[in-house]
Amino acid sequence: MTANATPLEAARWRQIALITLGAAALYVGFRYVPTGTNLNHMDFRVTGANALEFCDPSNPQFIPVVAVRSPVRMTLRPAGEVRPGETVAVTVSLATSGGKPIGPRDLNVAHTRKLHLLIVDPWLKDYQHVHPEPGEREGDWVFAFTPHGRGTYRIFADFVPVATGRGLYASADLPVGPEQAPSISLVMQHETSWSAVREGYRFDLAADAAPIRAGRPATLSFAITRTEGGPVPLEPVMDAFAHLVAFDEARSGFAHLHPNELDLAWRPDPEQPVLTFQVTFPQPGRYVIWSQVNLGGREVFAPFAFEVED
Ligand SMILES: [Cu+2]
Structure with missing residues (x-):
């Protein structure tokens, strides 16, 4: 703008200046609007090799939680x-590797809950899925636990930080006493079993190609029937018609799978609902899958065991 500008030009310049100022104020304003969480993307960064890869929901994989460095510290009391x-x-206390507590404001709701714990005993016979509630101290989460067996239980946490918007995992061990023997790392062989009967229902799991091979995507179909015939009242649980969680025998990690049938308005076959799942196991070995479904308001769990070949 020059000193000898006409009144019309001056007015236009003033208008431009005001619009620019307004936009700048909006920008600054939005930058400082609190998002709820005090954590940012850098708090969940791990450097170096063996860092925990974020999951890709379109290609669910087995995640080796124990072997990799998680950017989250998890302790149990x-x-x-x-x-x-x-x-x-x-x-359960959750904190970033820098020691900042991870509380309810720092986590997104995923599958109806902020924090999922997948708990399993050394024999993969007692599997539990629980949802802790925020405790009194920031970063503390509390749950009621009833172990059905003994030995060192492993607890995997599954959650989505607001700061990254992607699934993240951590794990910690909880001994269920009394300890009779020095803790040894037990690796047991599970008999292959593709079907299970629980609470009057039969659960069948099948792979599209047998055997399942390491590193290759597999499609699993999961079917439910009533042992004495009749309707199967399958209802959603945690925003899905079924949840499958796979563990390897050494409990080095897990894969948490949801059906391809994502639409909860979809009605499965009333007598034999069948759901399909995608999964990739990067390593060969023996695995146990626990299924979790809601049958007429009751949660029913069923296990399967199989081998993934090289
Ligand atoms: Cu699930």
Whole structure:
């Protein structure tokens, strides 16, 4: 703008200046609007080799949670002795590797909950899926735990930080006493089994190509029938018609799978609902899959065991 500008030009310049100022103010304003979380993407960064890869929901894979470095520190504090058949309150503390607590404001709701814990005993016989509630201290989460067996249980946490918007994992061990023997790392062989009967229902799992091969995507179909015939009242649980969680025998990690039938308005076959799942197992070995479904308001779990070949 020059000193000898006409009144019309001056007015136009003033208008441009005002619009620019307004846009700048909006930009600054939005930058400082609180998003709820105090954590940012860098808090969940791990450097170096063996860093935990974020999952790709379109190609679900087995995640080796224990072997890789998680950017999250997870610790467990039971309120008392942890014994088989007894219920004990357990506090889970989640923090970034820099020590910042990870509380409810820092996590997105995923599958209806902010924090999922997948708990399994050394024999992969006692599988539980629980949802802790925020505790009194920021970063603390509390749940009631009733182990059905003994030995060192492994607890995998599955959650989505607001700061990254992607699935993240951590794990910690919880001994269920009394310990009779020095803790040895047990690797047991599970008999292959593609079907299970639980609570009056038969559950069948099948792979599109046998055997399942390491590194190759496999499609699994999961069918439910009533052992005595009749309708199967399959209802969604945590925003899905079924959840499958796969563990390897050494419990080095897990794969959490959801059906390709994502639409909850879709009605499965009333007598024999069948759901399909995609999965890739990067390593050969023996695996156990636990399925979790809601049948007429009751949650039913069923296990399968199989080998992934080279
Ligand atoms: Cu799930």
